[in-house]
Amino acid sequence: MFRDRLDAAERLARRLSHLKGQDPLILAIPRGAVPMGRLMADALEGDLDVVLVRKVGAPGNPEYAIGAVSEDGSLALEATARHYREEAVNREIDKQQALLEERRRRYTPVRAAIDPEGRIVVVVDDGSATGATMAAALTALRSRGPKRLIAALGAAPPDTVARLESLADEVVCLETPWNFQAVGQFFTDFDQVEDEEVIMLLGGEHG
Known part of the structure; x- marks a missing residue:
């Protein structure tokens, strides 16, 4: 502990x-x-x-991670992502990508990464x-x-x-x-x- x-x-x-x-x-x-x-x-x-990396949650069950996306657009999806409709997964990815962009602007506004x-x-x-x-x-x-x-x-x-x-x-x-x-x-x-x-x-x- x-x-x-x-x-x-x-x-x-x-x-x-x-x-x-x-x-x-x-x-x-x-x-x-x-x-x-x-x-x-x-x-x-x-x-x-x-x-900056965000968990990609399962459509309809955001606490269940089916992958993660980073601020440069790199994506790592779990095998379980195949069980969900592609367009629903893509919407979740886009949502998390937007949050990452907003987070970078907020965290380091006066300098680049x-x-x-x-x-x-x-x-x-x-x-x-x-x-x-x-x-x-x-x-x-x-x-x-x-x-x-x-x-x-x-x-x-x-x-x-x-x-x-x-x-x-x-x-x-x-x-x-x-x-x-x-x-x-x-x-x-x-x-x-x-x-x-x-x-x-x-x-x-x-x-």
Whole structure:
């Protein structure tokens, strides 16, 4: 169990301490992982940005993920997406893409996204059940030429970690239980992170 997301971030930073001095780019998946990313970027003397990815929910059942889409349009669909009408799935993809564009304008209004080309990139999330969101982020980033691509998570089931290992150069996951039910079960404090905190942390206003 972690006390909170910052506890998990401290442990991940220790596991990745060898990156200090190599100017890593820490890319957090909003919103929950942004406080984690801020702590890790400071600890590893790197830069912080967000990688914008949205879950694609099943038509009529938005909580059930059938894939994920990233802000550059990269799409990772699960096999289950075939069970739904293509036009309904496409509507959901378009909706999530519009939300990503709006989120980028809100989160980093005065600068473009930091270019990952040639950088050691660490993609951080508090955890992942299916790996769909992290997989979409890794796939999108791989095409942009990072020097090394690392996935860092608080908790995920073993099959999800195995899936991500095929997409990243390294996966660091602190908890990999077989009886995984939900990410929140591993955190004593799992409060929602609000947009205002994300904007503050990305702006560098931190103590």
